[in-house]
Structure formats: C-alpha cells, structure tokens
Amino acid sequence: MVKGSTRTNASTLPRRALGRQLRKLRERAGYTQSAASRVAEISPQSYGRIEDGWQTKVTDLGLNALANAYEATDQERRLLLDLAREIREATASGGGWWRAYADAMVSGFDHYLALEEAANWVTTWQTTVVPGLLQTRDYRQALTWATNPNQSPDEVNRTLDLAQRRQNLLDRSDFRFEALLTEAVLRYNVGSTSVMADQVGHLIEKSQDPGIEIRIVPSVETSPVGLISRSFHLFSFPPLRASKLQEPPVAFMEGFTGDLYIERDTEVSKYAREAERIRHVALSPAASRDLMLRISKE
Secondary structure (H helix, E strand, O other): OEOOOOOOOOOOHHHHHHHHHHHHHHHHHOOOHHHHHHHHOOOHHHHHHHHOOOOOOEOHHHHHHHHHHOOOOHHHHHHHHHHHHHHHHHHHHOOOEEOOOHHHOOOOOOHHHHHHHHOOEEEEEEOOOOOHHHOOHHHHHHHHHHHOOOOOHHHHHHHHHHHHHHHHHHHOOOOEEEEEEEHHHHHOOOOOHHHHHHHHHHHHHHOOOOOEEEEEEOOOOOOOOOOOOOOEEEEEOOEOOOOOOEOOOEEEEOOOOOOEEEOOHHHHHHHHHHHHHHHHHOOOHHHHHHHHHHHHHO
16 A cells, blocks of 8 residues: 655645545544554554655555545545545645645645644734634625625635634634734725724634734834735644654745645744744734724724
C-alpha cells in the first residue's frame, strides 16, 4: 500500500487531509491502528505515519481495502481516492500551492476548512474585512452578494449556513482564535450602517470569550507594519497523534483569483514574525474593546 515514507517539497495538505479522513473513518468503525494496519497489510508504525500525514505514496488498492473495512459510503470512498490523486498531483508540482489550480483539487473538499478544523490556534491579520469566524450572518450576506452577485438565494443561504457552522469552532475548549484587525475593518460600511452596528456589537461580545482575543491597530498608528504583508492567516496544530511530533504550522493568503497555502518553514516563520510585529503596534484587548465601544456609539 505504501511506497516511501518521507516528506518532500510538495504540498503536505492533501497528505494531512487524507490522514485525518482515514482517522475519522477508523475511529467511527471502532478499529485500532494495529487492526487497520493488518487490513492494509503494512506495519502499525507505517499506518500511524499515514494518519499523521507523513507517507507520500498510498495505493488506491490499499485505500479501497480500508474503505471496505471501515464501511465507508461511496462519497467517503471517492474522497479518499481523490485525495490520493491530489497527493500525486502535489508531488508532481512541488512547492507552494495555489488554490486556483482547481483541476488538481478534490471537488467539494476545502483545505482551508480542513486546516481550520484541525488547528488549535488560529491567528488572523485582516486589513479590510472581519474574519469569517467572527462575522454576523448579515455581514457575511453582504460580502457574499458583492463577491458572487449571480448566486441564487438558495446558494447564498447554503454559504451562510456553512459560515455559521464553522463558528462552532469558537466553542471548543481547546481552540484559540486571535484576530488582529485594522481600525478600518470596523469603519468600512459593509451592507448598511445597521449591519455594521450589529457587526461591531458582535465583536465586542465575542471579545469577552476566554478563547478569543481581538486586537485593533488604530488608524492613528504611524507604523505601516502589516499593511505591506496584507491579510493572512496562521494555523497552529496540536502534536500528531501517532508520532507525537509537532505538526508544522501553515500560513494562508486569500486572493481574488486564487488562494496561497504556505508551508515551507522559512516562509511560515516570516508570517509568524510579522504577526508578532503587528501585536507590538496593536492596542491591548481591553483598549481594543474600548475603541470598538466608542465606534459603536458614533
């Protein structure tokens, strides 16, 4: 089933996603990793490395055997096979990963959402819009209509429902969300003045949650830190289950024509350092809350 066992310069995202999907199906079926390894006819150590996203070449035959054992649905089986294909595509292309290459992506599978769900700490720097996990439904609707004016009402509602389900992550006790925002994010009139008033009020409310930290870079700040780097997200993860090694962080930048997933340690470190520099010019959480309160009363 497995050929090779080292990380390459190719994107790790499909390998991580495949490992998480296999773990989810295995745990649902009540299999141990040792039992799963016998189904796949490999060692327990090798199977554990697959679930940790370390293996690079997984055969379709082995995946089908696991799907049979796990009583996977047709859709779940297709997802496993599609992710395996995506691994091969990523290995062939190498380097960073632009989401614009849709022909190499699994239909219906969103790596951003997979990273968000797997992370235990997300830091986001936003210069223009409220981050998705903190958006109200009306705010999100205004953005959706603006970016996808041809979507039907049903499609828009599905998008809004998904956005709201994502926000359940904020209720997880092991999840921390850090939002670094420019003051401009609070002052852009998205949708209407009432939509923005509700949105700012929602931010004030969420800023009091123990797992959420919202810090604002005020417009009077003279340092351009963060403005040159543009908006980005940093995903940090808990240790891998099988090896107990630390899963590498990922940086993400959303673009108009494509999204960039950044995985090389040297490049991710640059975004981590930029986030630290932004923290130095941002207001404290308490002062940020005071600023939001003042804006809400204007």
